[in-house]
Amino acid sequence: MQVSEHRRGPVRSEAARIAILEATARLFETRGYDQLTMEGIAAEAHVGKQTIYRWWPSKSAVVADCMVEGLLLREYMSPPDTGDLRVDLTAWVDGILTFLEHGGASLVKSLVAAAIDQPSIGDRLGEALGINHLLNARLESAIDAGQFSPTRPTQSFARALVGAIVLLALADGPAEPGAAGQLVDAVLG
Amino acid sequence: MQVSEHRRGPVRSEAARIAILEATARLFETRGYDQLTMEGIAAEAHVGKQTIYRWWPSKSAVVADCMVEGLLLREYMSPPDTGDLRVDLTAWVDGILTFLEHGGASLVKSLVAAAIDQPSIGDRLGEALGINHLLNARLESAIDAGQFSPTRPTQSFARALVGAIVLLALADGPAEPGAAGQLVDAVLG
Amino acid sequence: MQVSEHRRGPVRSEAARIAILEATARLFETRGYDQLTMEGIAAEAHVGKQTIYRWWPSKSAVVADCMVEGLLLREYMSPPDTGDLRVDLTAWVDGILTFLEHGGASLVKSLVAAAIDQPSIGDRLGEALGINHLLNARLESAIDAGQFSPTRPTQSFARALVGAIVLLALADGPAEPGAAGQLVDAVLG
Amino acid sequence: MQVSEHRRGPVRSEAARIAILEATARLFETRGYDQLTMEGIAAEAHVGKQTIYRWWPSKSAVVADCMVEGLLLREYMSPPDTGDLRVDLTAWVDGILTFLEHGGASLVKSLVAAAIDQPSIGDRLGEALGINHLLNARLESAIDAGQFSPTRPTQSFARALVGAIVLLALADGPAEPGAAGQLVDAVLG
DNA sequence: GCTTAATCGAGACGGTACGTCAGGTCTTGCG
DNA sequence: CGCAAGACCTGACGTACCGTCTCGATTAAGC
Numbered sequence: 001m002q003v004s005e006h007r008r009g010p011v012r013s014e015a016a017r018i019a020i021l022e023a024t025a026r027l028f029e030t031r032g033y034d035q036l037t038m039e040g041i042a043a044e045a046h047v048g049k050q051t052i053y054r055w056w057p058s059k060s061a062v063v064a065d066c067m068v069e070g071l072l073l074r075e076y077m078s079p080p081d082t083g084d085l086r087v088d089l090t091a092w093v094d095g096i097l098t099f100l101e102h103g104g105a106s107l108v109k110s111l112v113a114a115a116i117d118q119p120s121i122g123d124r125l126g127e128a129l130g131i132n133h134l135l136n137a138r139l140e141s142a143i144d145a146g147q148f149s150p151t152r153p154t155q156s157f158a159r160a161l162v163g164a165i166v167l168l169a170l171a172d173g174p175a176e177p178g179a180a181g182q183l184v185d186a187v188l189g
Numbered sequence: 190m191q192v193s194e195h196r197r198g199p200v201r202s203e204a205a206r207i208a209i210l211e212a213t214a215r216l217f218e219t220r221g222y223d224q225l226t227m228e229g230i231a232a233e234a235h236v237g238k239q240t241i242y243r244w245w246p247s248k249s250a251v252v253a254d255c256m257v258e259g260l261l262l263r264e265y266m267s268p269p270d271t272g273d274l275r276v277d278l279t280a281w282v283d284g285i286l287t288f289l290e291h292g293g294a295s296l297v298k299s300l301v302a303a304a305i306d307q308p309s310i311g312d313r314l315g316e317a318l319g320i321n322h323l324l325n326a327r328l329e330s331a332i333d334a335g336q337f338s339p340t341r342p343t344q345s346f347a348r349a350l351v352g353a354i355v356l357l358a359l360a361d362g363p364a365e366p367g368a369a370g371q372l373v374d375a376v377l378g
Numbered sequence: 379m380q381v382s383e384h385r386r387g388p389v390r391s392e393a394a395r396i397a398i399l400e401a402t403a404r405l406f407e408t409r410g411y412d413q414l415t416m417e418g419i420a421a422e423a424h425v426g427k428q429t430i431y432r433w434w435p436s437k438s439a440v441v442a443d444c445m446v447e448g449l450l451l452r453e454y455m456s457p458p459d460t461g462d463l464r465v466d467l468t469a470w471v472d473g474i475l476t477f478l479e480h481g482g483a484s485l486v487k488s489l490v491a492a493a494i495d496q497p498s499i500g501d502r503l504g505e506a507l508g509i510n511h512l513l514n515a516r517l518e519s520a521i522d523a524g525q526f527s528p529t530r531p532t533q534s535f536a537r538a539l540v541g542a543i544v545l546l547a548l549a550d551g552p553a554e555p556g557a558a559g560q561l562v563d564a565v566l567g
Numbered sequence: 568m569q570v571s572e573h574r575r576g577p578v579r580s581e582a583a584r585i586a587i588l589e590a591t592a593r594l595f596e597t598r599g600y601d602q603l604t605m606e607g608i609a610a611e612a613h614v615g616k617q618t619i620y621r622w623w624p625s626k627s628a629v630v631a632d633c634m635v636e637g638l639l640l641r642e643y644m645s646p647p648d649t650g651d652l653r654v655d656l657t658a659w660v661d662g663i664l665t666f667l668e669h670g671g672a673s674l675v676k677s678l679v680a681a682a683i684d685q686p687s688i689g690d691r692l693g694e695a696l697g698i699n700h701l702l703n704a705r706l707e708s709a710i711d712a713g714q715f716s717p718t719r720p721t722q723s724f725a726r727a728l729v730g731a732i733v734l735l736a737l738a739d740g741p742a743e744p745g746a747a748g749q750l751v752d753a754v755l756g
Numbered sequence: 757g758c759t760t761a762a763t764c765g766a767g768a769c770g771g772t773a774c775g776t777c778a779g780g781t782c783t784t785g786c787g
Numbered sequence: 788c789g790c791a792a793g794a795c796c797t798g799a800c801g802t803a804c805c806g807t808c809t810c811g812a813t814t815a816a817g818c
Contacts, residue, residue: 009792010783016795034306037773048796053775109305112359116298117223119361126356149378156353156368156375163352164345167315170301172308179345186345189338189378198762199814205764228804237765242806391789412684415778426791431780487683490737494676495601497739504734527756534731534746534753541730542723545693548679550686557723564723567716567756576766577809583769604799615770620801 012055019045020052024062025071033063033110060118067124072111078137085142086188093165094180100169108169126162160187201244208234209241213251214260222252222299249307256313262300267326274331275377282354283369289358297358315351349376390433397423398430402440403449411441411488438496445502450489456515463520464566471543472558478547486547504540538565579622586612587619591629592638600630600677627685634691639678645704652709653755660732661747667736675736693729727754 023045027036038059042049056062066072079092100108115122139157142148164183168175212234216225227248231238245251255261268281289297297314304311328346331337353372357364401423405414416437420427434440444450457470478486493500517535520526542561546553590612594603605626609616623629633639646659667675675692682689706724709715731750735742 008785008790010785010794013783013794038775039773042796046796048798049775050777050797051795054794113302113305115359116302119359122356122359122361151374152378153371153375156372159356160349160353160372160376163354163356164349165352166355167311167348167352170304170308170311172311182342183345183349185340186342187349187376189341197760197816199764199816200762202764226804227806231765235765237767238806239766239808240764243763389789394790416780417778420791424791426789426793427780428782428792429790432789491680491683493737494680497737500734500737500739529752530756531749531753534749537734538727538731538750538754541732541734542727543730544733545689545726545730548682548686548689550689560720561723561727563718564720565727565754567719575811577768580769580809605801606799609770613770615768615772616801617771617803618769621768 013051016045016047016051017055020047020062021066021069021071023047025066028063028066028072028110029107032106033113036063058117060114060116060121063114064118064121064124067111067121073107073125081138081141083145085138085145085147086184088138089161089184089188090181093161093183096165097168097175097180100165101174105169105172108166112166112170126159157187202240205234205236205240206244209236209251210255210258210260212236214255217252217255217261217299218296221295222302225252247306249303249310252303253307253310253313256300256310256317262296262314262317270327270330272334274327274334274336275373277327278350278373278377279370282350282372285354286357286364286369289354290363294358294361297355301355301359315348346376391429394423394425394429395433398425398440399444399447399449401425403444406441406444406450406488407485410484411491414441436495438492438499441492442496442499442502445499451485451503459516459519461523463516463523463525464562466516467539467562467566468559471539471561474543475546475553475558478543479552483547483550486544490544490548504537535565580618583612583614583618584622587614587629588633588636588638590614592633595630595633595639595677596674599673600680603630625684627681627683627688630681631685631688631691634678634688640674640692648705648708650712652705652712652714653751655705656728656751656755657748660728660750663732664735664742664747667732668741672736672739675733679733679737693726724754 020041023041024036027040027044031040036059038049038052041047041059041062042052052062056065063072079088082088096104111121111125115125139148139154143150148154161183164187168179209230212230213225216229216233220229225248227238227241230236230248230251231241241251245254252261269277271277285293300310300314304314328337328343332339332343337343350372353376357368398419401419402414405418405422409418414437416427416430419425419437419440420430430440434443441450457466460466474482489499489503493503517526517532521528526532539561542565546557587608590608591603594607594611598607603626605616605619608614608626608629609619619629623632630639646655649655663671678688678692682692706715706721710717710721715721728750731754735746
């Protein structure tokens, strides 16, 4: 006795959906969030503007879906595990700071801009930058190794680390040498 | 032997400068950074658009000057000093999180948006949120009291704390109870 | 020995055809030709857009069919016959001008608009406004009564009368009093 | 002691006004009224869309101004005066019908379309097609020559003639030979 | 006091992108 | 295979701001 709310007529075109998300990712990475326009996406994806507006309410929602689909910041570095937490975190942070100085800052800033009107982007942002990896893998490992107190909230710890990195990205100045070590020392104690 | 390039004619109108900054602050707080427009500022300040463009290159520069003049986030909270660093930081963070939940989040988000195209706003933002006070006053005091290691970089520590708060503001969800304590525990060790 | 080109499947739905024409007539009279849209007709008739496009090439063709079916301007006035042609024509023109001043002008303008991209509508328009009646009935009668020269082309005469009325409808200003009499005097001599 | 309601600020750009009207006339004559778009005019005139909307409420208003400026149907044929009214009118009508058959019909239809939402265009249309010339010159002359009764309203007479021509233009079929003579006979008596 | 030049409020200008509407075509599943 | 429904691409709509330029009025230093 299934109620089966069946709808006649054409269904959403998967091709259009993919084309829009890929075009968005492409333009986002080359132009940044501010230069990203709905008209630009439509043109790049060879799609009518209405097809975008039919399924997404705003530019930031499209970007959010891009992140959900993993089209932005696809693979980000997870911290190594040499057995020494402090050394590993420092190396990881240092890698990110180097990335920021080589053009990554504008990408992060664009993502923050997108996150401002689409909170779900912020969640994915943290996740993409490694919160989950830090949390689930490296910190657990450190707890096992007795290098991180089991009573310390790992997620908040990760958030503080990522938050500091975001602030550095916004500040735009080149990080001074040793910034990674200082940051890890500061939060690790 | 200064040639004294003296300029004839009227000088910059202080009244216009003030009117513009105040109008900007007024609109920023009511509408947010995105809704803020140069035309809106000009109209609100009863000023010609050119008068704004003559002295500021962009919307974010005007907002930056507003912060410098202390017209935005005028009064911020500085951490108390009861002698117990952990308790004081927790109380301070908790106050900020409460502020965020009562409308402060959108203000912070607007400031972050402004900071994205004007890094100096980011500096002022951190400062306004208490980095300096934390740094110069409370942490020094904690070091004196033996509650904070002198080798720990206080500025990086503060940045991590503020960064975590900013991420929470972007996330937009209500902070779970005990978030302040968790955060302080996480970074303090 | 007809090969009987038998077509499989259902034939054209008369119900759909009627629904479309009636919906068109309904919308035409309430909204006018410009506001009339294919989407509007489809929605009003509970019909797929494709069903309209399958059978009519354009909006104006649908409107033309409406006229052919007599769904628009169904009842129009025919000139009376009191024996005095001048008096009868004046009364008839006066009736039409009064109709124009009471909302009829926009209907006529819509019909003219439709006629522009569908000449057959123009023919029906003239017919509907009375050309045929004038022609076939009243003028013949006048010729019999010796009030209209048999050598005068009745159809051209009717066209001039209707054309003047159309121009008055387009002009949109209220006709001055006595306009009907003046017009009849002008063309009748 | 003039009160001189002086307005500060820039004044309307005559260059832009001219460019818009000329672009409109150009496009109107090549594409017709329906194909005419505000965006097309703006592009053709190298002008921002807003500059058009600032001064004209609609497409038809722009076209109306074009007619007022005499950029459309600039000089139209006025009837000759050989002394014989019937012959002159017939020649004049015949000239117009010939023009209609050689592409003029679409121009007239476009003007009628424009007149539908801008009655002032209708006035100019009649005027451009010769109503005034007919009225003020030829008919007066005919009255003097005793070929036209002084009691016959010349303006209504002209309107009937032009109206008949407009209906013929809408009908789109080629006028049958002798149509001009028939029309003149019909209205002249 | 007169000249001169930079300021001011106001707002028109050429543009870009917005979000909406409708056009005409194509696709889906039902009858 | 016609039908209702509706997604698709296209293109114009009218609006909001952008940053620049142009007015005439005002203002203050220099002659």
